[in-house]
Amino acid sequence: MSLKKHVKLGLSALALSISFNSVAAEDPIKVGILHSLSGTMAISETVLKDTVEMLIEQQNAKGGVLGRQLEAVVVDPASNWPLFAEKARELLAQEKVDVIFGNWTSVSRKSVLPVVEELNGLLFYPVQYEGEESSENVFYTGAAPNQQAIPAVNYLMNNIGVERWVLAGTDYVYPRTTNKILETYLMDMGVAKEDIMINYTPFGHSDWQNIVSDIKRFGSAGKKTAVVSTINGDANVPFYRELGNQGIAASDIPVVAFSVGEQELSGIDTGPLVGHLAAWNYFMSVDNDANYDFIDAWVEYTGQEDAVTNDPMEAHYIGFNMYVEAVKKAGTTDVDAVKDAIIGVTVPNLTGGYAAMMPNHHITKPVLIGEIQDNGQFSVVWETSGLVAGDAWSDFLPGSRDIIADWRKPMFCGTFNTVTGKCGASAGEMAAEAE
Amino acid sequence: MSIIRSLTLLFIALISLLSLPATAQENDPGRALLINLAEAPASKVEEAVNAIVSSGDKRARGWLEAYGNNRLSRIKDTGQVVLVLNNRGRDWEIADPLTGENMGEMSRRELDRVAINNRIRGQLEGILAMLDLNAADPDVREASAQDMMGKVDASLVEPLEAQLEREENASVRNRIEEALAIYRVSEGNPEAIDVLAGSLHPRARAALNDAVRGDDPALADRATKALESIEQKLKLNRAAETLYFGLSLGSVLVLAAIGLAITFGVMGVINMAHGELIMLGAYTTWGMQQLLPGQPGLALILSIPAGFMVAATAGIIIERSVIQHLKGRPLETLLATFGISLILQQLVRTVISPQNRTVVTPDWMSGSLVINDALSLTLNRLYVLAFALIVFAALMLIMRKTRLGLEVRAVTQNRAMARSMGIRATRVDIMTFALGSGVAGLAGVALSQLTNVGPNLGQNYIIDSFMVVVFGGVGNLWGTLIAGLSLGTINQLLEPWAGAVLAKIIVLVFIILFIQKRPKGLFPQKGRAAEG
Numbered sequence: 028m029s030l031k032k033h034v035k036l037g038l039s040a041l042a043l044s045i046s047f048n049s050v051a052a053e054d055p056i057k058v059g060i061l062h063s064l065s066g067t068m069a070i071s072e073t074v075l076k077d078t079v080e081m082l083i084e085q086q087n088a089k090g091g092v093l094g095r096q097l098e099a100v101v102v103d104p105a106s107n108w109p110l111f112a113e114k115a116r117e118l119l120a121q122e123k124v125d126v127i128f129g130n131w132t133s134v135s136r137k138s139v140l141p142v143v144e145e146l147n148g149l150l151f152y153p154v155q156y157e158g159e160e161s162s163e164n165v166f167y168t169g170a171a172p173n174q175q176a177i178p179a180v181n182y183l184m185n186n187i188g189v190e191r192w193v194l195a196g197t198d199y200v201y202p203r204t205t206n207k208i209l210e211t212y213l214m215d216m217g218v219a220k221e222d223i224m225i226n227y228t229p230f231g232h233s234d235w236q237n238i239v240s241d242i243k244r245f246g247s248a249g250k251k252t253a254v255v256s257t258i259n260g261d262a263n264v265p266f267y268r269e270l271g272n273q274g275i276a277a278s279d280i281p282v283v284a285f286s287v288g289e290q291e292l293s294g295i296d297t298g299p300l301v302g303h304l305a306a307w308n309y310f311m312s313v314d315n316d317a318n319y320d321f322i323d324a325w326v327e328y329t330g331q332e333d334a335v336t337n338d339p340m341e342a343h344y345i346g347f348n349m350y351v352e353a354v355k356k357a358g359t360t361d362v363d364a365v366k367d368a369i370i371g372v373t374v375p376n377l378t379g380g381y382a383a384m385m386p387n388h389h390i391t392k393p394v395l396i397g398e399i400q401d402n403g404q405f406s407v408v409w410e411t412s413g414l415v416a417g418d419a420w421s422d423f424l425p426g427s428r429d430i431i432a433d434w435r436k437p438m439f440c441g442t443f444n445t446v447t448g449k450c451g452a453s454a455g456e457m458a459a460e461a462e
Numbered sequence: 463m464s465i466i467r468s469l470t471l472l473f474i475a476l477i478s479l480l481s482l483p484a485t486a487q488e489n490d491p492g493r494a495l496l497i498n499l500a501e502a503p504a505s506k507v508e509e510a511v512n513a514i515v516s517s518g519d520k521r522a523r524g525w526l527e528a529y530g531n532n533r534l535s536r537i538k539d540t541g542q543v544v545l546v547l548n549n550r551g552r553d554w555e556i557a558d559p560l561t562g563e564n565m566g567e568m569s570r571r572e573l574d575r576v577a578i579n580n581r582i583r584g585q586l587e588g589i590l591a592m593l594d595l596n597a598a599d600p601d602v603r604e605a606s607a608q609d610m611m612g613k614v615d616a617s618l619v620e621p622l623e624a625q626l627e628r629e630e631n632a633s634v635r636n637r638i639e640e641a642l643a644i645y646r647v648s649e650g651n652p653e654a655i656d657v658l659a660g661s662l663h664p665r666a667r668a669a670l671n672d673a674v675r676g677d678d679p680a681l682a683d684r685a686t687k688a689l690e691s692i693e694q695k696l697k698l699n700r701a702a703e704t705l706y707f708g709l710s711l712g713s714v715l716v717l718a719a720i721g722l723a724i725t726f727g728v729m730g731v732i733n734m735a736h737g738e739l740i741m742l743g744a745y746t747t748w749g750m751q752q753l754l755p756g757q758p759g760l761a762l763i764l765s766i767p768a769g770f771m772v773a774a775t776a777g778i779i780i781e782r783s784v785i786q787h788l789k790g791r792p793l794e795t796l797l798a799t800f801g802i803s804l805i806l807q808q809l810v811r812t813v814i815s816p817q818n819r820t821v822v823t824p825d826w827m828s829g830s831l832v833i834n835d836a837l838s839l840t841l842n843r844l845y846v847l848a849f850a851l852i853v854f855a856a857l858m859l860i861m862r863k864t865r866l867g868l869e870v871r872a873v874t875q876n877r878a879m880a881r882s883m884g885i886r887a888t889r890v891d892i893m894t895f896a897l898g899s900g901v902a903g904l905a906g907v908a909l910s911q912l913t914n915v916g917p918n919l920g921q922n923y924i925i926d927s928f929m930v931v932v933f934g935g936v937g938n939l940w941g942t943l944i945a946g947l948s949l950g951t952i953n954q955l956l957e958p959w960a961g962a963v964l965a966k967i968i969v970l971v972f973i974i975l976f977i978q979k980r981p982k983g984l985f986p987q988k989g990r991a992a993e994g
Contacts, residue, residue, distance in 0.1 A: 064816075065808055065811060065816075067918055069811060069816035069917070070816050070817055070818060070916060070918075073816050073817075186581075187580065187581070198963050226961065226962075227961065227962070227963055228962040228963065229962060229963050229966065231918065231922050232962060233912065233913040233914075233922065234711050234714070234953075234962075236707040236710065236711070236840070236843070236954070237704070237707055237954055237957045237958055237962075238957075238962065240703060240707075241958060243664065244664075246664070247664030247665075247667045247668050247671075248667075248668065248671050249667075249668035249669065249670075249671035249672040249675070250668075261818065261913075261914045261916065261918065264818065264913065264914045265912060265913045265914070268823070268842075268912070269840070271828065271829075272828060272829060272830055272840040272841065272842060273830060273838070273840060274829070274830065274838070277580055277583075278580055278583055278584035278587060281580060290817070293817065293818075293820065294817065294818035294819065294820050294914060294915075294916070295820065296820065296822055296823060299828070301531065301532070301583075302580045302583055304580075312575075314574065314575075316571075319570070319571050322552070323552070326552070332551060332552075333550070333551060398579065398580065400532045400549070401531060401532065401549075402549045402550050403550075404549075406532055406575060406577065406578075408577070408579040408580075409579075
């Protein structure tokens with residue numbers, strides 16, 4: 028080989044290594060995680076932070092996305108709602124993250140809405156919520172009311188024959204809005220006003236004696252009675268304990284809960300609660316290989332043999348995979364391109380079906396009704412025959428009926444009024460105004 | 463309901479079968495019965511259960527109970543039906559339902575649960591109750607007769623009447639008669655209403671309510687009268703129940719506040735970390751139960767001294783490291799202990815977990831003490847009420863009868879004078895703080911049986927505690943007791959009328975107004991020292 032050839036080879040090798048270097052040196056995709064790791068909500072949100080970190084680790088092991096690795100940027104908004112907005116701003120403006128996974132409570136979501144809209148970020152929100160919202164920058168991977176509350180009530184009415192209803196909730200926006208929707212819906216279905224009892228309790232309520240005995244009395248009027256519970260968080264443990272002690276069995280007065288998952292049950296002795304119900308889009312007990320693989324990975328990741336999975340974790344699983352698919356489809360992490368690309372993206376869920384991103388930024392989900400078992404898990408007793416598309420604006424609230432959300436051009440609006448033909452204020456503007 | 467019809471069959475079969483020898487293992491007919499149950503589609507489950515019931519197999523009861531408890535599964539590969547002994551975690555322990563032989567562990571993935579829902583579970587409860595009507599123990603018979611209430615239908619009337627004739631125990635007879643009467647009222651039998659007239663059972667009332675709404679005016683009239691007399695009785699029971707609720711809530715307030723009454727009242731230290739000392743007591747209970755798995759009762763009893771010691775030790779550390787340096791500066795103490803409370807909370811989150819921990823309630827503390835059908839006192843609250851009174855009495859004894867109590871009172875009255883009399887005030891401070899903290903730990907042990915054991919436990923009680931201490935009169939143990947019990951009762955009286963949220967607010971407003979009128983609380987301390 029001549030010297031010339033040697034030089035040529037060396038130069039091309041050098042060029043090749045430089046071009047390799049430039050690919051490797053390309054910045055990682057930054058994934059912001061906005062979940063409370065301290066304060067009241069830490070109980071629910073820390074596992075979601077871990078979930079996203081696990082998903083990032085798995086994706087990186089597969090080679091990342093578009094040849095780029097993913098990198099988690101974790102902040103702690105400490106269950107402090109205004110701090111959520113500040114941390115979201117920090118993630119978007121300083122850390123320049125490409126996407127955020129985060130929030131649990133509705134009030135925290137409302138507080139970050141103006142920020143993600145102003146700075147044009149992407150937020151994947153994994154928790155079931157009260158609906159009445161659609162933002163161009165937010166993807167709602169939890170259930171809307173028509174994907175949880177309405178099918179659950181239908182199940183009780185049609186399969187159990189319930190005629191008398193207790194709507195019990197924690198005193199804040201999600202239960203109040205959900206109960207308003209349910210009350211209208213039940214009355215539309217011919218339930219008399221005196222057959223609906225509505226009760227609210229403060230966050231962390233622990234003294235349930237009076238309310239449970241009221242429920243017992245309300246249920247002895249001769250009509251089949253059920254409790255629809257939108258009680259949130261810690262308060263559920265003493266509530267269920269009191270139900271058990273006052274001898275309310277599921278075969279007498281079933282309780283169907285919208286906020287009680289495996290995580291919450293892991294703090295209760297579930298023996299006396301067998302048969303009480305919950306409505307979700309995922310249960311850890313779902314008999315499906317994708318689910319078992321997810322559980323195994325989760326157990327390994329946490330290092331705890333008794334670690335449980337729950338519905339919001341599945342929502343992050345779906346949201347994360349949708350984001351990955353959308354980035355691949357768009358060929359870039361540019362926010363506007365991803366926003367366009369993600370509508371219509373379909374990924375597997377953990378219950379053996381698929382989730383698709385709808386034009387209103389909500390997804391399709393199956394609705395499952397599960398009964399509590401003595402091992403703290405749910406057994407599925409009923410599920411919708413197909414997938415239900417999330418409805419951003421409820422059909423059962425006056426003023427909301429006529430509004431639709433569609434984030435495809437040319438409409439590109441979350442509050443389009445089909446009667447007036449006008450597009451209203453954005454979700455962020457409405458949230459800022461409400462403050 | 464075909465399932466109930468077959469009860470009659472089961473009934474006869476069971477009596478005749480009780481003396482038969484066990485079925486031979488080969489060609490066990492049970493195998494087919496179980497597979498039939500496992501394979502039945504939703505509409506055929508009743509038939510499959512019927513088949514098991516009418517087979518008269520001795521093991522039927524066990525199978526049905528396991529089925530009702532979600533403990534029947536199938537091995538996916540072989541189709542064999544197995545009994546799940548332990549269904550926690552990813553590997554389940556299984557046994558052969560035919561022989562009872564343990565089959566070891568199997569992955570959850572390999573098993574298919576035999577599905578059951580509430581409707582079938584309700585029917586199973588009826589069947590099992592019917593079986594128990596033959597039990598030797600009259601209490602079991604009475605309980606099962608009670609379970610039959612509202613579940614009787616046409617096919618059950620005859621066997622129940624036969625049972626009634628055999629039955630000698632008066633209260634079991636009453637129960638069966640009531641159960642039959644509920645069915646007869648629904649069939650439009652007016653005489654049956656008289657049987658139900660005195661009954662406080664919710665099912666009886668439900669049946670009467672149905673009759674009032676029914677088409678038969680004569681029946682409706684009679685039912686209305688019966689209901690009126692029941693309502694009268696219910697009112698009395700309701701009042702007793704509210705009083706009990708009030709006292710039990712009050713006892714929780716007393717327990718949470720009484721440790722604070724000592725540190726705040728006696729030492730004048732505003733300890734914002736008091737709630738976290740309560741939390742430590744609750745976590746001690748959890749820890750004890752981890753150390754003694756399977757013995758929640760013993761663990762709970764041992765937690766009482768352990769919780770006291772843990773919280774008292776923490777109290778001493780807080781006193782020595784922070785509070786003693788801030789003596790006489792209440793605002794700074796408040797801020798510093800608030801900081802400590804946040805540190806302790808986050809420490810628990812980091813070291814143990816942000817999740818709540820499961821504390822098991824021992825059997826003797828679950829359920830309720832049934833006074834009558836309309837009035838039952840939940841046992842866990844009853845124990846907490848008794849515990850609060852015992853703790854209170856013990857503290858009174860310590861303060862009145864021991865040297866420590868005497869010294870504490872002396873230091874409280876006049877520190878300088880007490881010191882010059884030879885009392886070591888610093889030592890008294892440490893002991894007082896340790897005592898107050900230890901009592902907080904005891905409160906935590908009790909609260910672990912009522913509410914969540916989690917990092918936020920203490921936060922929920924700190925405001926209530928201060929409310930009770932200030933209302934009762936600072937430094938007065940009797941005041942704390944009276945204030946706690948009366949605030950609990952006021953809250954529970956208001957709650958049915960105003961709702962839980964408003965009731966809490968009204969109580970707070972009431973206290974604000976009260977403190978305006980009497981700034982020193984219900985029982986102000988008297989004497990010159992208190993004026994200074």
